[in-house]
Amino acid sequence: MSEEKKFDPRKRKKLNNPLRLQWVPPFRVVELMGLNREGTYLDVGAGTGYISQAIGTLLNGPIIHALDIEPLMISEMEITLEAAPWIHPQLME
Numbered sequence: 667m668s669e670e671k672k673f674d675p676r677k678r679k680k681l682n683n684p685l686r687l688q689w690v691p692p693f694r695v696v697e698l699m700g701l702n703r704e705g706t707y708l709d710v711g712a713g714t715g716y717i718s719q720a721i722g723t724l725l726n727g728p729i730i731h732a733l734d735i736e737p738l739m740i741s742e743m744e745i746t747l748e749a750a751p752w753i754h755p756q757l758m759e
Contacts, residue, residue, distance in 0.1 A: 707721075730754070740756070
C-alpha cells in the first residue's frame, strides 16, 4: 500500500467513533454477508478492531482474524480487545 493512502495511526482514536456503528451497522454486515457464530472470518485493514468487536459481540464470538499493516494498530487491539478473545490481531504486510 502506498504511503499516501495509509491511515495515519496517530488518528486511530477516530476509528472508535460510535457513529461508525451507524454508518456500518454490524447487524447489516452480518445479514448481507451471511455471517454466523460458527464461522471464521478475516477483517483486512482492521484498524483498532472496533467493527470486528461489534460484529463478534453481535454473533456471540466467532473467530475473527483482525489483520492490519500497522504495528501500532495491532498493539492497540491486543490491549483494548483483551475482553474479546475471539478476535486474533495479526500483523500483515
